[in-house]
Amino acid sequence: MKARTLITGVGMATPHGIGVADSWAATRAGKNAIGRITRFDPSPYPSRLAGEIRDFDPRDHLPDRLVRQTDRSSQLALTAAAHAFEDAGVRPADVPEYGGGVVTAAGFGGIEFGQNELRNLWSRGSRYVSVYQSFAWFHAATSGQISVRHELRGHAGVLVGDQAGGLDALAQARRRIRRGSRLIVSGGVDASLCSWGWAAHLATGQISAGEHPERSYLPFDRAADGHVPGEGGALLILEDERAAIERGADNVYCEIAGYASTFDPRPGDGREPGLRRAIELALADAALGPWEIDLVFADAAATARMDREEAEALIAVFGAFAVPVTAPKTAIGRLCGGGAPVDVVMAALAIREGLIPPTVHVEPSPEYDIDLVTTHPRPASVRTALVIARGHGGFNSAMVVRAVD
Amino acid sequence: MSQQEFTLQDLKRILLDGAGADESVDLDGDILDTDFEQLGYESLALLETGGRIEREYGVELHDEIFTDNPTPRALVAAVNAQLGRMASA
Amino acid sequence: MNRRAVITGVGVLAPGGTGVQNFWDLLTEGRTATRRITLFDAGSFRSRVAAEIDFDPAGHGLTPQEIQRMDRAAQFAVVGAREAIADSGLATVAFDPHRTGVSIGSGAGAVRRLDSEYRVVSDDGRLDLVDHAYASRHLYRQCVPSSFAVEVAWATGAEGPATVVSTGCTSGLDAVAHAADLIRDGTADVMITGATDAPISPITLASFDAIKATSTRNDEPRAASRPFDADRDGFVLGEGAAVFVLEELTGARDRGARIYAEIAGHATRSNGFHMTGLRPDGRELAEAITAALDEAHTSPEDVDYVSAHGSGTRQNDRHETAALKRGLGAHARRTPISSIKSMVGHSLGSVGSLEIAASVLAMRHHVVPPTANLHTPDPECDLDYVPITAREHRTDTVLTVASGFGGLQSAMVLSRPDGSAA
Numbered sequence A: 001m002k003a004r005t006l007i008t009g010v011g012m013a014t015p016h017g018i019g020v021a022d023s024w025a026a027t028r029a030g031k032n033a034i035g036r037i038t039r040f041d042p043s044p045y046p047s048r049l050a051g052e053i054r055d056f057d058p059r060d061h062l063p064d065r066l067v068r069q070t071d072r073s074s075q076l077a078l079t080a081a082a083h084a085f086e087d088a089g090v091r092p093a094d095v096p097e098y099g100g101g102v103v104t105a106a107g108f109g110g111i112e113f114g115q116n117e118l119r120n121l122w123s124r125g126s127r128y129v130s131v132y133q134s135f136a137w138f139h140a141a142t143s144g145q146i147s148v149r150h151e152l153r154g155h156a157g158v159l160v161g162d163q164a165g166g167l168d169a170l171a172q173a174r175r176r177i178r179r180g181s182r183l184i185v186s187g188g189v190d191a192s193l194c195s196w197g198w199a200a201h202l203a204t205g206q207i208s209a210g211e212h213p214e215r216s217y218l219p220f221d222r223a224a225d226g227h228v229p230g231e232g233g234a235l236l237i238l239e240d241e242r243a244a245i246e247r248g249a250d251n252v253y254c255e256i257a258g259y260a261s262t263f264d265p266r267p268g269d270g271r272e273p274g275l276r277r278a279i280e281l282a283l284a285d286a287a288l289g290p291w292e293i294d295l296v297f298a299d300a301a302a303t304a305r306m307d308r309e310e311a312e313a314l315i316a317v318f319g320a321f322a323v324p325v326t327a328p329k330t331a332i333g334r335l336c337g338g339g340a341p342v343d344v345v346m347a348a349l350a351i352r353e354g355l356i357p358p359t360v361h362v363e364p365s366p367e368y369d370i371d372l373v374t375t376h377p378r379p380a381s382v383r384t385a386l387v388i389a390r391g392h393g394g395f396n397s398a399m400v401v402r403a404v405d
Numbered sequence B: 001m002s003q004q005e006f007t008l009q010d011l012k013r014i015l016l017d018g019a020g021a022d023e024s025v026d027l028d029g030d031i032l033d034t035d036f037e038q039l040g041y042e043s044l045a046l047l048e049t050g051g052r053i054e055r056e057y058g059v060e061l062h063d064e065i066f067t068d069n070p071t072p073r074a075l076v077a078a079v080n081a082q083l084g085r086m087a088s089a
Numbered sequence C: 001m002n003r004r005a006v007i008t009g010v011g012v013l014a015p016g017g018t019g020v021q022n023f024w025d026l027l028t029e030g031r032t033a034t035r036r037i038t039l040f041d042a043g044s045f046r047s048r049v050a051a052e053i054d055f056d057p058a059g060h061g062l063t064p065q066e067i068q069r070m071d072r073a074a075q076f077a078v079v080g081a082r083e084a085i086a087d088s089g090l091a092t093v094a095f096d097p098h099r100t101g102v103s104i105g106s107g108a109g110a111v112r113r114l115d116s117e118y119r120v121v122s123d124d125g126r127l128d129l130v131d132h133a134y135a136s137r138h139l140y141r142q143c144v145p146s147s148f149a150v151e152v153a154w155a156t157g158a159e160g161p162a163t164v165v166s167t168g169c170t171s172g173l174d175a176v177a178h179a180a181d182l183i184r185d186g187t188a189d190v191m192i193t194g195a196t197d198a199p200i201s202p203i204t205l206a207s208f209d210a211i212k213a214t215s216t217r218n219d220e221p222r223a224a225s226r227p228f229d230a231d232r233d234g235f236v237l238g239e240g241a242a243v244f245v246l247e248e249l250t251g252a253r254d255r256g257a258r259i260y261a262e263i264a265g266h267a268t269r270s271n272g273f274h275m276t277g278l279r280p281d282g283r284e285l286a287e288a289i290t291a292a293l294d295e296a297h298t299s300p301e302d303v304d305y306v307s308a309h310g311s312g313t314r315q316n317d318r319h320e321t322a323a324l325k326r327g328l329g330a331h332a333r334r335t336p337i338s339s340i341k342s343m344v345g346h347s348l349g350s351v352g353s354l355e356i357a358a359s360v361l362a363m364r365h366h367v368v369p370p371t372a373n374l375h376t377p378d379p380e381c382d383l384d385y386v387p388i389t390a391r392e393h394r395t396d397t398v399l400t401v402a403s404g405f406g407g408l409q410s411a412m413v414l415s416r417p418d419g420s421a422a
Helices: A020-028 A064-068 A072-088 A111-124 A141-149 A165-178 A195-203 A241-247 A275-286 A304-318 A336-353 B008-019 B043-057 B072-088 C020-029 C064-069 C072-088 C111-121 C139-143 C147-156 C168-184 C202-210 C249-254 C283-295 C314-333 C351-365
Strands: A005-014 A034-036 A049-051 A100-105 A156-160 A183-190 A232-240 A254-263 A295-297 A324-326 A384-391 A395-402 C005-014 C034-036 C049-051 C100-105 C162-165 C190-197 C240-248 C261-270 C305-307 C397-404 C408-415
Touching: A005 A020, A005 A072, A005 A165, A005 A241, A005 A336, A020 A336, A064 B008, A072 A111, A072 A141, A072 A183, A072 A232, A100 A141, A100 A165, A100 A336, A111 A195, A111 C111, A111 C202, A141 A156, A141 C261, A141 C408, A156 A165, A156 C168, A156 C261, A165 A183, A165 A232, A165 A254, A165 A336, A165 A384, A165 A395, A165 C168, A183 A336, A195 C111, A195 C139, A232 A241, A232 A336, A254 A275, A254 A336, A254 C162, A275 A304, A275 A384, A275 A395, A295 A336, A304 A384, A336 A384, A336 A395, B008 B043, B008 B072, B043 B072, B043 C202, C005 C020, C005 C072, C005 C168, C005 C249, C005 C351, C020 C351, C064 C072, C072 C111, C072 C147, C072 C190, C072 C240, C100 C147, C100 C168, C111 C139, C111 C202, C139 C147, C147 C162, C147 C190, C162 C168, C168 C190, C168 C240, C168 C261, C168 C351, C168 C397, C168 C408, C190 C351, C240 C249, C240 C351, C261 C283, C261 C351, C283 C314, C283 C397, C283 C408, C305 C351, C314 C397, C351 C397, C351 C408
Parallel strands: A100 A156, A100 A183, A295 A324, A295 A384, C100 C162, C100 C190, C305 C397
Antiparallel strands: A005 A232, A005 A254, A034 A049, A156 C162, A183 A232, A254 A395, A384 A395, C005 C240, C005 C261, C034 C049, C190 C240, C261 C408, C397 C408
C-alpha cells in the first residue's frame, strides 16, 4: 500500500487577505472581494473589475533585499510559504537536508516585473534593464526563491498548466513524496494585475465586462458572461504520512487521495471534452465511488460552453443534483495558477469545519441540474471533496482530498 | 569640463535604490572600510550597483571593479579616479 | 509490475541545421553554429553572438494561422514533435490518445513574442498603460506558456495529461523526467516530451548583459562558446528544441519499436543558496547525480559518457568539475565528458533536451561529441572534456546534467534496456 500524502499546513494570499484565518472567515461568510482595479488605472479598458489583494506591503513580510529582486507573484508566494511552514509547525531546517522540496504552478510568471523591465529596455535602453530581470520574470523564480529562503535542497519543480496547473503541481509533489521526499511545499500563486497582464486577459475575450462587482463573475447563472481575474494563491505543506507521524505533526488537515488530468480533443473534433474522464480517473486513483464524494469545488469558468461542459460532466459522473457543488472563487476571481490550490485549502477547511462555503452572487440557471450551494454556507459532514480545475486550450485536472482519522 | 564627484552618500543612495539594504546593516554607520559582502551585498547586487553608477555618471567601470575595490572607500576612490581620467581626456 | 520508460522517437531543431541527422553531423564534426546575431539588430548590446537556427516555419508545414498564433519556440516544439512521432513509427499504429500525454519544457516561454508585442502595445515603452486595442488576440497564450503543451497536444492528438515544465535551465531534463514518471506510475503509456526555447530577443540579451553572463567575444563568434577553456568568458545564447516519443517498454517492444534508450533514473536538487550563485563544492549537483544513479541501479563506474552542462561561464565550469568529481568519484577522471553548448550554444530550458538527444545518438553510434573550442583547458577543469574532436567510444550508459538559475541542479541517467540492440 502506498504511503499517504498529508496536508499538514497551509498558507494563503488571496483578495480576502493574507493568511488562512482571514480568507476562510471571509469565504464562509460569503464576503465579496471583487472591485474596481486600483493597481493601475482601468478606465481605458473594457473590463475594469478584478480580485485584488489590497494593503499588501511586501516589506511587512519579507526582507528588503528580497523585495528588490522579486515580482509581486513571488512576494505573495514567499509570504504564503512562510505562513504554511508556521501553520504546519515545522522548521525547514528540521527536515533532513535533501528531504524537503518545492513544487509550484506558475501562469504568468513575473509579468509585472517583466513589464517594468521591458519599459526600461524600450524607453531608455538596454543598460537600464535590472540585473534581477535575468530571473525575476521567469516561471521558475518562485520555486527558486522559496528553496533559497527556506534552504530546501530536495526536489524542485515548476509546472505551467494555466488554471489547471495548481493541481498538477500538488500532484507532482505527491508523486515525489511517494518516491522518497519527506516534505514538499507546493501550490501556486499568480499576480497578473498590471496593464500588460490585463491586455493579455482581455485578448481571451473571456473577461466579464460587468460594472457591478456582485453581478460580474456568474458561473452557472443565465447571466454568465465571462470571468473576473484575481491575484493570489496558496502554498501547502505536503508530507509523507510516516514523516509527519515521526515529527509529531499536530495540524493534519486531510490527505491528497486522488488526482488525474486529461486534455480535451482538438477544437471542432466534436467528441466529448476530457473533463468527465479526469474526474473518473481521479476517483479511481482515490479508490472512491462517486457516491462517496461529499462536495465538489467546480472550475466555474462562467462561459455558457464551459459551464455546460462542466455541469454535464458532473451529472454524468454523479447524477443530477446528487452532490453539493460550490465555487467560492466567485468572491475573489479566477487566480490562474493560484486558483486550484486555494480551492484545495478551502476543501481542507470544509472537511475540518463541516461547512460548505457558498458560491456568492450566483442565481443558478435551471438549465444545469446541479446542487449549487449559493448565498449562505451550508453545514455538512464533509469527509471527501473533489476539486476541478480547467485551463485555456483544453487542460482538465481533478483532485480528491479525504479526511484523515 | 568640471569633474563630477562621486561621494559615499551617492554610493549609499544607489545601493538602496538598486539592491535595498540588509536589515542587520546600518548603512549610516561607519561603513567606509567594511567589505560590501559584510554589508550584505553579493555579486548580483554589486552588478546592479555598478550598472547604476555607469548610467548616472556616464563612466565605464571594468568587470573586476568590485573585486579590486571591495569596500566603499576603495570604490568611491576608484570611481572618482575614473571620472578624473574622463574629465582630463 | 515494474514499468519502464524508453525513448522510441527523436525530433531535433538545433542551430546549424534542423533534423536529427544535421544535428549529429554538426556535433560529430565538431563544428560551431555560433555567429553574429541576425534575428534583429543587436549592435547596441554587450554580447552580440548567438547560435541561431535558419528556420522556415512554412517549409516545415506550419499553416499561416499556426505561424501567426505561435511564438517561434512553440513552432519549434510542434515541428520537433512531428519529427519525433514520424521517427517513432507511432503514427502508423493505433495509439490510444487517452493514454498519450504531453510534457514540454521551456525556460523562457514565448519571450520573443512578448518582447515584440510589448513594443506595439506600449508604443516602445512610452505608454505606462498599454493599449490593448493593438494587442494580438493571441497575447494570452504568449504570457502563459502552457499554450506550448496545447499546441503539441493538438499537433499529435494527445488527450492524456498535458503540461509545460518551466524550471529555467533545467527544464529540458525535468520535462522528460516528469514524462518518465507518468509512464512509470501508470498514468500514461506514451508521452510526447522534450523542451523548446527561442530566447534570442532584445530583453533576453539585455538581462544577460546586465549580469555579464554572456560572452563578449563578438569578433570571433565561432570561438565564443568555450566551455572548460581557460579563455572562456561566458555562455553564448542559443535556441532550439528536441522532442521525444517516450513509451512504456513493454508496449514499445510489442509493437517492434526501435528503442534508443531508457530513462533509467533522474533527480533534481536545489542548492538552497542563491538564485544565480553556485557553491564551489558542487554538493547539490553531486547529490542529484548520486540520486539519479541510485534510481537507475547504476554505479558511477558504469557511466560511459557524461553530457555536461558546460555553459562556459567562469563559475559554472569549475562548479561542475567539482560536482562531477564528488558525484562520480575516481571514475570522473576516466569517463569522457563534453559540452555540446560549445557548438549549439545555450538555449536555456531547451538545451537539456538537446543534450538528451545528443546522448541517445552517442549511444546509437558509440561516438561521443567533442567540446569545441577547448584549446587551453582551465587547470581547475581537469577532467577529460574531449577537446575539439569527436571520439569513438563504447557508450551504453550516459549521465546528463543541468544547472540553472534558482539554484536548481538536475541529473538523468540514460541506459540501454537489456536485450535491446546495441
